[in-house]
Amino acid sequence: MKTSELLKSRQFFPFFMTQFFGAMNDNLFKTVILISFTLIAAEQAGAWSNFANMAFVLPFFLFSAKSGYYADQVEKSAWIQKIKLLEIIIMSFGVVCLWFDALWGMVALLFLMGTQSTLFGPVKYSIIPQHVQREDLNTANAWVELGTFLAILVGNIIAGLVFEIETPKLVISILLITFAIIGWFSSRSIPDAPSLAMPDKPVQKHSTWSLIKHAKQNRSVFLSMLGVSWFWFLGAAYLTQLPVYTSQYLSSTESVITMFLVAFSVGIGIGSLLCSLLSAGKVEIGLVPLGALGLSIFGGFLAAIPPITGTELSLGDALASSTHWQVFFMLIGVGISGGLYIVPLYGLIQTRSEESERAQMIAANNILNALFMVMASIFGLVVLAVLKLGLDTFFWCLVVLNLCVAAYIFTLVPEFVARFLVWCLVNIMYRVKHNDLNKVIPEQGPAIIVANHVSFVDALIIGGLVPRPTRFIMFKPIYDMPVLNFIFRALRTIPIDSKTKNPEVYDKAFDSIAKALDNGELIVLFPEGKLTRDGEVDEFKPGLLKILERNTVPVIPMGLQGLWGSFFSHQGGNAMAKLPKRFLSRVALVSGEPVSHHIKSAEPLDLHKLREEVVRLTRQSEK
Structure with a gap:
């Protein structure tokens, strides 16, 4: 979904407006209170400001644990509506304190505002993944960060300007109550987000330290x-x-x-x-x-x-x-x-x-x-x-x-640095495209991706494009290559070697694969077992069948295009033994439909047909 389309969508816009007006109201009133300290008690303004900051922060330490637990147990949109109603009550109390210049009341108000923020914080970010698609999560978070900081800015500017007029208290009162009501009305349009809590899971202690x-x-x-x-x-x-x-x-x-x-x-x-x-x-x-x-x-x-x-x-x-x-x-x-x-x-x-x-x-x-x-x-x-x-x-x-x-x-x-290097490779050295991988990659649960093996960077490109963390099965000599080994280790790649040459590594690899699939991870495998020497897809080795004997999971075929002839492939001699001649080359990753019906019917997976599907994908136009 495009960035602007997400903002206007029914699933996201009401939530965005709710958090925007909440953040703006918070910062408007906090700034008004700090300015009020300088006007009412100029000589003690510093001390009052310190009291105010402590009062606002304290609820995060006292109530966050209970707030987070409760937000996981309830339907989130209804909980947000209650929190926004609480904001209207708090702002009404704040207006009274403002009119009577009640300094301790303002400090108490900031404690209540901190409490309200403590209640809203956990549900604010936990509701987003329930309302947007996985591929839109970063965009949704970006809009929330943009909205939050713009709200802070607008709130601070309004607070500074309002004291320049003749009736600041009246205008502030109207704005605070109005913004709180708008936030509450917006919250009423937030779609339902049911609890995802597991009823039979042991309950953790609800303390900050625990x-x-x-x-x-x-x-x-x-x-x-x-x-x-x-x-x-x-x-x-x-x-x-x-x-x-x-x-x-x-x-x-x-x-x-x-x-x-x-x-x-x-x-x-x-x-x-x-x-x-x-x-x-x-x-x-x-x-x-x-x-x-x-x-x-x-x-x-x-x-x-x-x-x-x-x-x-x-x-x-x-x-x-x-x-x-x-x-x-x-x-x-x-x-x-x-x-x-x-x-x-x-x-x-x-x-x-x-x-x-x-x-x-x-x-x-x-x-x-x-x-x-x-x-x-x-x-x-x-x-x-x-x-x-x-x-x-x-x-x-x-x-x-x-x-x-x-x-x-x-x-x-080190995954952060490894992913950065992968991102640079995918976005700077190559121009990489793919069909919609989100449609074939399950959001959670185990699966195996199989692809043709063209170059030394195949694993990095697939890892840079697949929307979930992946773990690769890699021939140990490639895994041990200088520089690349850092990236492979950071990405928790599983090295494998032939059973005759290194039986210990061979057995350990299959144990690690089984454990990863048991934990619901995504495995990437190159069934050819080696880089192609002629650009064609070689025969698939039976190691995939050995994996499926222990873990019956979906198999997702993919085809890499455009890497044959690159610096990292074997065309024209050994890979990386010649000067690179291609930059910003067009590379594509084309995915097919998951192969799961064989597994469910207890039929053995046909490696020949799977290879033919991968060959077809390497020749298919990327859409």
């Missing part, structure tokens, strides 16, 4: 949570210091802050939608290293911008200043990199969490996000107030820390 411990059991998901949380650390660190950076480092008025907020928010939106475009209908975690690199590069350029001294500059002066435009574009770059970084991580959390626990995993992620944002505030306090270092040094610290965190996560989960 939820985090449970989340750690899924290593890739938990490390993705840390990656998302690190982005919120960076975002909080940059945005918290933006007012001081603008007024003191750049000697500019408060109006210039809005200009920079626009840059960051627009960058996030561009990066999120760009991620959707580059992902080609799947959750492409290969973009995460690209986003992490961009965060450090643009962060470094931002840190290198020299300060401005002298007369305070207005917005008009800033628009004529090359330094301000440098900051503007660097913040756009940081935002774009952030979009490329965070959208695939959210998609990984959604797709690799168990359906019955998806909301709980999102809740665990929210707890970590809140913790990292608190850590960002403490880090800023230590660097700027205790150590008394400058803002440029603070930004350089963020750059170095980001490189260290990225290296740590990518070392623990």
